[in-house]
Amino acid sequence: MNSITQVMKFRxxxxxxxxxxxxxxxxxxxxxxxxxxxxWLQRYxxxxxxxxxxxxxxxxxxxxxxxAELKLIQNMRRRNPEAGLVVFWVKLRxxxxxxxxxxxxxxxxxxxxxPVKPPNPKYVPKPYExxxxxxxxxxxxxxxxxxxxxxxxxxxxxxxQYTAIDEFSRxxxxxxxxxxxxxxxxxxxVHLVQAFPMPIECVQTDNGPEFTK
DNA sequence: CACACCGCACGTGGTACCTC
DNA sequence: GAGGTACCACGTGCGGTGTG
Numbered sequence: 001m002n003s004i005t006q007v008m009k010f011r012x013x014x015x016x017x018x019x020x021x022x023x024x025x026x027x028x029x030x031x032x033x034x035x036x037x038x039x040w041l042q043r044y045x046x047x048x049x050x051x052x053x054x055x056x057x058x059x060x061x062x063x064x065x066x067x068a069e070l071k072l073i074q075n076m077r078r079r080n081p082e083a084g085l086v087v088f089w090v091k092l093r094x095x096x097x098x099x100x101x102x103x104x105x106x107x108x109x110x111x112x113x114x115p116v117k118p119p120n121p122k123y124v125p126k127p128y129e130x131x132x133x134x135x136x137x138x139x140x141x142x143x144x145x146x147x148x149x150x151x152x153x154x155x156x157x158x159x160x161q162y163t164a165i166d167e168f169s170r171x172x173x174x175x176x177x178x179x180x181x182x183x184x185x186x187x188x189x190v191h192l193v194q195a196f197p198m199p200i201e202c203v204q205t206d207n208g209p210e211f212t213k
Numbered sequence: 214c215a216c217a218c219c220g221c222a223c224g225t226g227g228t229a230c231c232t233c
Numbered sequence: 234g235a236g237g238t239a240c241c242a243c244g245t246g247c248g249g250t251g252t253g
Contacts, residue, residue, distance in 0.1 A: 035227070102251075
């Protein structure tokens with residue numbers, strides 16, 4: 001961001017004062033050091049911009065990627081535009097590249113060669129399919145019954161409530177089991193088929209392990 | 214791929230010293 | 234005393250590797 005900071009305004013006020021009244025007086029007035037005034041006087045070209053802090057980014061680094069390494073990366077990337085980071089790194093290593101995978105990742109990012117991840121497709125809710133007759137589709141779900149809800153003999157035990165709801169008529173069938181297993185699910189389904197007064201065409205579950213194993 | 218950590222370069226603030 | 238300069242300490246930011 002290139003906003004004008006309070007520090008820049010302070011420096012301008014200071015150097016303008018120094019141009020009129022001298023460095024020593026300025027340093028005293030602005031509660032700073034003569035060297036500080038000199039430095040900014042030297043930098044000042046009449047614009048606020050000249051009083052902005054410079055970037056501290058090192059102009060070179062002893063361990064930076066070499067020109068040869070960057071060239072290798074760019075050439076290989078052009079030939080393997082679809083390769084994932086790890087695969088790409090392995091290919092580079094086969095050609096003598098010795099940097100770490102994270103070093104490669106950062107370099108790719110810096111030179112703008114990271115694979116562009118397509119954004120997740122926007123979720124489009126499916127329109128609800130209205131049921132036309134009883135038994136067309138029945139929803140089943142299992143819920144653990146909290147111990148606080150148990151009274152009398154049931155106290156201290158664990159229960160799982162199996163619930164089935166017919167989507168057309170909202171007819172409901174509920175049964176409790178002490179275990180949450182495919183066996184219980186099977187028993188529940190048998191009881192459900194017996195209890196429901198019409199043939200059941202389709203059963204929909206939440207893909208829980210009790211139904212899928 | 215985000216984060217922690219280390220090493221290095223750079224800019225800035227500040228001190229000390231010299232000259233006139 | 235005021236002007237000018239060399240140098241040092243420290244913070245910041247980037248580059249690297251390692252880890253989970």
